[in-house]
Amino acid sequence: MTLRPATDGDQTTLFDLHRAVFREHIEKIWGWDESWQRANFATEFACAATSVIEQNGRIVGYVQILDKEDRIHIQNIAISPEYQGKGIGSQILKNLQLEAAARKVPLQLGAFRTNTLAQKLYERLGFRQTGTTDTHIEMSWTGHDSQQP
Numbered sequence: 001m002t003l004r005p006a007t008d009g010d011q012t013t014l015f016d017l018h019r020a021v022f023r024e025h026i027e028k029i030w031g032w033d034e035s036w037q038r039a040n041f042a043t044e045f046a047c048a049a050t051s052v053i054e055q056n057g058r059i060v061g062y063v064q065i066l067d068k069e070d071r072i073h074i075q076n077i078a079i080s081p082e083y084q085g086k087g088i089g090s091q092i093l094k095n096l097q098l099e100a101a102a103r104k105v106p107l108q109l110g111a112f113r114t115n116t117l118a119q120k121l122y123e124r125l126g127f128r129q130t131g132t133t134d135t136h137i138e139m140s141w142t143g144h145d146s147q148q149p
Contacts, residue, residue: 005051
């Protein structure tokens with residue numbers, strides 16, 4: 001598995017991946033609107049540090065990070081359905097936990113409230129629920145109340 005910075009040329013492929021991974025959850029929570037999703041994805045792509053996850057030269061996912069002075073926020077992490085459950089997301093998250101621990105800042109994210117598989121993964125990696133919204137379970141990893149990755 002390799003990580004590389006996303007380029008503008010990756011945006012269409014990554015949006016297709018976004019749709020494959022998140023559409024089911026979004027439909028259940030507030031409904032899928034293709035044009036709104038495309039515009040929102042473009043905004044997030046422009047504002048977050050987006051990295052492409054590749055395996056054997058194939059794009060299998062992406063991660064978007066908002067790196068703040070006092071925290072690292074995972075805007076999105078998406079692994080292609082056929083590559084889920086193979087440890088790719090766990091490895092990305094563990095690497096981010098190491099970075100957060102080195103900087104002594106929390107690692108934060110939100111999981112769709114319908115995405116119980118993702119929530120279980122995050123809990124297994126030591127994330128703790130810190131709040132809820134109408135759409136998400138907010139979670140944080142500090143390294144203080146869990147084992148280091």
